[in-house]
Amino acid sequence: MSTIKKVAIFGAAGNFGAPITSALTSAGFDVTVISRPSSASAFPTGLSVVRIEYTDVDALVTALAGQDAVVCVVGPGAIGAAKGMVDAAARAGVRRYIINDFGWGINENSLPEFKPLGESRQVAWNCAKEYAQRYEGKENGFTWTGITIGNPIDWALAKFPRMGFNVAERHATIYDAGTEEFTGTTLEGIGQSVVGVLQHPAETANRFVKVRSIQVSQNALLAAFQKATKEEKWVVERSTTQKTLEDGREKHAQGLNGWVLDLLVFQLYAPGEARCIVASREDSDSSLLGVREESVEEVVEKALGRART
Numbered sequence: 081m082s083t084i085k086k087v088a089i090f091g092a093a094g095n096f097g098a099p100i101t102s103a104l105t106s107a108g109f110d111v112t113v114i115s116r117p118s119s120a121s122a123f124p125t126g127l128s129v130v131r132i133e134y135t136d137v138d139a140l141v142t143a144l145a146g147q148d149a150v151v152c153v154v155g156p157g158a159i160g161a162a163k164g165m166v167d168a169a170a171r172a173g174v175r176r177y178i179i180n181d182f183g184w185g186i187n188e189n190s191l192p193e194f195k196p197l198g199e200s201r202q203v204a205w206n207c208a209k210e211y212a213q214r215y216e217g218k219e220n221g222f223t224w225t226g227i228t229i230g231n232p233i234d235w236a237l238a239k240f241p242r243m244g245f246n247v248a249e250r251h252a253t254i255y256d257a258g259t260e261e262f263t264g265t266t267l268e269g270i271g272q273s274v275v276g277v278l279q280h281p282a283e284t285a286n287r288f289v290k291v292r293s294i295q296v297s298q299n300a301l302l303a304a305f306q307k308a309t310k311e312e313k314w315v316v317e318r319s320t321t322q323k324t325l326e327d328g329r330e331k332h333a334q335g336l337n338g339w340v341l342d343l344l345v346f347q348l349y350a351p352g353e354a355r356c357i358v359a360s361r362e363d364s365d366s367s368l369l370g371v372r373e374e375s376v377e378e379v380v381e382k383a384l385g386r387a388r389t
């Protein structure tokens with residue numbers, strides 16, 4: 081497969097889209113942002129921005145013509161348009177489509193409550209797989225990659241106190257013994273993973289790649305937070321993953337918000353289950369893609385920095 085140079089991105093100003101766009105431009109890709117006419121998103125100066133309704137597939141085909149690759153990193157509100165984006169990219173002759181995963185891929189460890197969410201995302205993924213099969217064996221035909229990052233750790237620690245760390249208030253909630261390990265990828269790692277895929281198109285074609293920046297437990301995170309903020313005392317309380325499971329299931333049954341986070345916390349920390357270890361360092365694609373292993377101190381510093389801003 082020939083070199084990828086021109087890359088279009090949907091969702092470039094988003095939580096993950098911004099660091100991905102920054103990593104792509106730093107790595108020397110020629111980046112075009114596709115955004116909506118109604119969008120209030122701001123993009124780095126100097127980038128080419130094309131504004132189109134995401135549901136206007138014919139206009140998207142025109143906009144994507146000449147692009148080597150597309151990165152789809154839109155938020156959950158745009159998932160309904162994701163299949164049309166794949167259609168447009170395939171019709172435009174795009175060679176690599178990075179599907180909108182940046183999560184857990186097809187995760188057999190997920191609780192059944194997540195199935196409908198997963199299925200809504202997989203409509204576009206399945207469309208990409210069908211196009212790839214159709215173009216199989218054709219030189220420079222359509223191919224796809226999914227990037228499984230697991231927990232977006234520095235961003236999630238700063239944003240979701242439900243994960244057990246209220247960083248602003250120096251308050252921690254440790255679930256069970258706090259020893260269950262999970263893997264996470266930082267925003268830096270997420271950006272690098274996209275760059276790595278586009279720099280290694282042959283090795284990453286038509287599959288999910290798995291990346292990680294760290295494998296860590298709550299206890300190790302708490303120790304690092306305490307060390308980094310040594311002048312301040314953390315209040316530490318205890319809870320159980322069984323309680324978060326029950327809380328989440330009750331909210332889900334009653335149609336209340338908050339169940340997603342509750343059940344995600346259960347999946348992260350349920351003792352002895354390793355539900356959220358995406359891959360070991362050796363089995364992951366991190367080395368291939370240039371995603372570096374980060375220390376717990378580094379990840380915690382990033383989370384503290386994000387919480388301050």
Ligand SMILES: NC(=O)c1ccc[n+]([C@@H]2O[C@H](COP(=O)([O-])OP(=O)(O)OC[C@H]3O[C@@H](n4cnc5c(N)ncnc54)[C@H](OP(=O)(O)O)[C@@H]3O)[C@@H](O)[C@H]2O)c1
Nearest residue numbers: 091093094095096115116119121153154155157158182183
């Ligand atoms: N692994 C995890 O735990 C985890 C956590 C968070 C997110 N994710 C995944 O990462 C991906 C990106 O998420 P994100 O949080 O970065 O997204 P986001 O910041 O919420 O949104 C990214 C962009 O999507 C477009 N968008 C958002 N809402 C829209 C709507 N209602 N209609 C049309 N367009 C809309 C906007 O782009 P424009 O304004 O330019 O049109 C926005 O800047 C998603 O697949 C998400 O599921 C995974």
